[in-house]
Amino acid sequence: MLFRQLEYFVAVAQERHFARAADQCYVSQPALSAAIAKLERELNVTLINRGHSFTGLTPEGERLVVWAKRILAEHDAFKAEVLAMRSGITGTLRLGTVPSASTTASLVLSAFCAAHPLAKAQIRSRLASTELYRRLRDFELDAVIVHRAPEDADDVDTVPLYEERYVLLAPTDMLPPGTPGLRWPDAAQLPLALLSPDMRDRQMIDAAFADHSLTVAPQVETDSVASLFAQVATGNWASILPHTWLWTMPVKGPAGSEIRAVELVEPALTAQIALATNAAGPGSPVARALVACGQELKLDEFFDAQLLGITPRR
Numbered sequence: 605m606l607f608r609q610l611e612y613f614v615a616v617a618q619e620r621h622f623a624r625a626a627d628q629c630y631v632s633q634p635a636l637s638a639a640i641a642k643l644e645r646e647l648n649v650t651l652i653n654r655g656h657s658f659t660g661l662t663p664e665g666e667r668l669v670v671w672a673k674r675i676l677a678e679h680d681a682f683k684a685e686v687l688a689m690r691s692g693i694t695g696t697l698r699l700g701t702v703p704s705a706s707t708t709a710s711l712v713l714s715a716f717c718a719a720h721p722l723a724k725a726q727i728r729s730r731l732a733s734t735e736l737y738r739r740l741r742d743f744e745l746d747a748v749i750v751h752r753a754p755e756d757a758d759d760v761d762t763v764p765l766y767e768e769r770y771v772l773l774a775p776t777d778m779l780p781p782g783t784p785g786l787r788w789p790d791a792a793q794l795p796l797a798l799l800s801p802d803m804r805d806r807q808m809i810d811a812a813f814a815d816h817s818l819t820v821a822p823q824v825e826t827d828s829v830a831s832l833f834a835q836v837a838t839g840n841w842a843s844i845l846p847h848t849w850l851w852t853m854p855v856k857g858p859a860g861s862e863i864r865a866v867e868l869v870e871p872a873l874t875a876q877i878a879l880a881t882n883a884a885g886p887g888s889p890v891a892r893a894l895v896a897c898g899q900e901l902k903l904d905e906f907f908d909a910q911l912l913g914i915t916p917r918r
Contacts, residue, residue, distance in 0.1 A: 607679055609643040610672040612636045613651065617669045620658055674884060677743035681888040693720035697890040700728040700736040701749040704805045704829055704845075705877055707852045708749060708765070708903070712879070715897040723890060730827075733804055740882055746891040751804050752878040762878040763895055766848070766903035770809065770873040773833070774842035776862040785869040788816050794842040797824035797835035805875075809844050812873045836863055844868065848877075848903075851910040 615625035616636070626633040644651050651665035652658065661669065697716070701709045706729035713725050728736075728745065736748040741759055752762055772786050778794055779786070792813060798820070799806040813820055824835050832843040833853045850865055879898045881891045 606639075607676065609639045610676055612639045613643060613665075614669060614672050614676065616640065616652065616658065617661060617665070620660075622658055673743050677882075677888075692722055693889055693893050694722045695724070695888075695890055697723060697725040697894060698728075698744070698746045699725055699748070699894070700731055700739060700745045702731070702733055702736065702751060702805075703729060703803065703827060704768070704799075705749045705848070706829075708848055708877070711903065711906070712749070712765070712894065712898055712901065715901060716894050719897055720890075720893055723893070732802070737880070740880060743882065746888050747879060747881045747894050749877060749879055752876040759883050760880045761883045761895075762880045763898055765877050765879050765898055765901070766907060768875040768877050769847045769907075770805075770812075770844055770868055771847045771850070771865045772842055772844055772868055773836050773863060773865050775836070775839045776864050778842055779864055779866060783866055785867045787870050788812055788868060789818060791842070791844065791868060792816075792818045792820050795840065796820055796822040797826070797832055797841040797843045798822040799829070799832070799845075800825045800827045803827060805846065808873060808875060812868070812871065815871065846875075847910070848907045851907070 612625065612629055612631070615628045616622060619625040619628060622637060623633050626636040629636060640652065647664075647668075649664040649668075650662050651668055653660045653662055697713075699709060699713070706727070709727055709729065713727075717723065717725065728739075731739070733750045733753070736745065736750055737760065739745045740748050749765065751768075752764065772791050772794075774794060798809065801807070801810070810820070824841060826832060826835075829845055829849055830853075832845050833849070835841045836843050847865070847867075879895060881887055881895060
């Protein structure tokens with residue numbers, strides 16, 4: 605059995621099409637088909653249901669693709685380990701983040717790249733937590749920054765990064781003067797632009813309103829936190845977003861009009877954000893190096909300092 609055969613088989617399983625898989629692997633379709641047929645003969649099983657085209661994996665094929673992904677990932681990690689011992693951490697870190705934590709990635713990667721200048725990074729920041737965890741388990745990502753949830757913790761190792769807190773961002777004229785905090789019923793009375801309902805942040809926000817027997821119907825919904833800043837900057841809406849974004853955006857409206865961030869209270873809504881890696885095997889050197897950098901950061905102190913600088917205090 606050759607690693608190339610496993611690579612071809614995984615490509616067919618992912619693409620569900622022989623020609624596309626061959627293109628992905630930079631080989632001819634006959635060469636790819638012949639390699640997979642040889643793999644089936646060596647294992648004495650049928651891996652792929654074939655008609656005139658690909659029609660799916662057999663039960664044996666479904667099991668093998670899980671093992672194949674792991675074997676290939678461990679093979680890549682081994683080669684990277686040997687190279688790291690010789691010349692330091694190199695290669696490309698594949699990092700995924702939930703949208704609300706996408707700006708946090710820059711802080712983590714800044715520390716990582718400073719410590720390992722030969723390494724590169726790719727970021728995927730438009731995926732839901734469930735998809736990020738799936739790609740992590742399938743070895744398609746080296747690490748993810750996600751909401752920490754017990755139901756998602758199987759087969760992954762997590763390192764806490766910081767606690768996300770939610771604030772109301774609004775034009776000053778929408779808020780009582782000098783308000784250090786706002787209750788959820790008061791926030792519900794404002795014209796709101798919020799994240800879309802499929803996002804975990806929005807689901808937690810809706811749950812906080814529901815604790816007060818309130819349901820909100822925002823006029824604007826988006827899957828982009830940056831877009832929420834833009835909506836508030838028009839002066840027409842208020843929004844609820846993680847306080848971890850306050851350091852990235854100038855809090856100014858049209859013609860320099862002031863926009864304020866105030867904490868939401870009763871209850872104060874928080875969420876744990878963690879750096880997760882695949883728990884299988886020793887893991888890739890770049891993933892271990894990223895975790896080491898993440899453990900040294902004091903992100904709670906950094907983010908809270910931004911909140912203190914913007915929110916008025918009594």
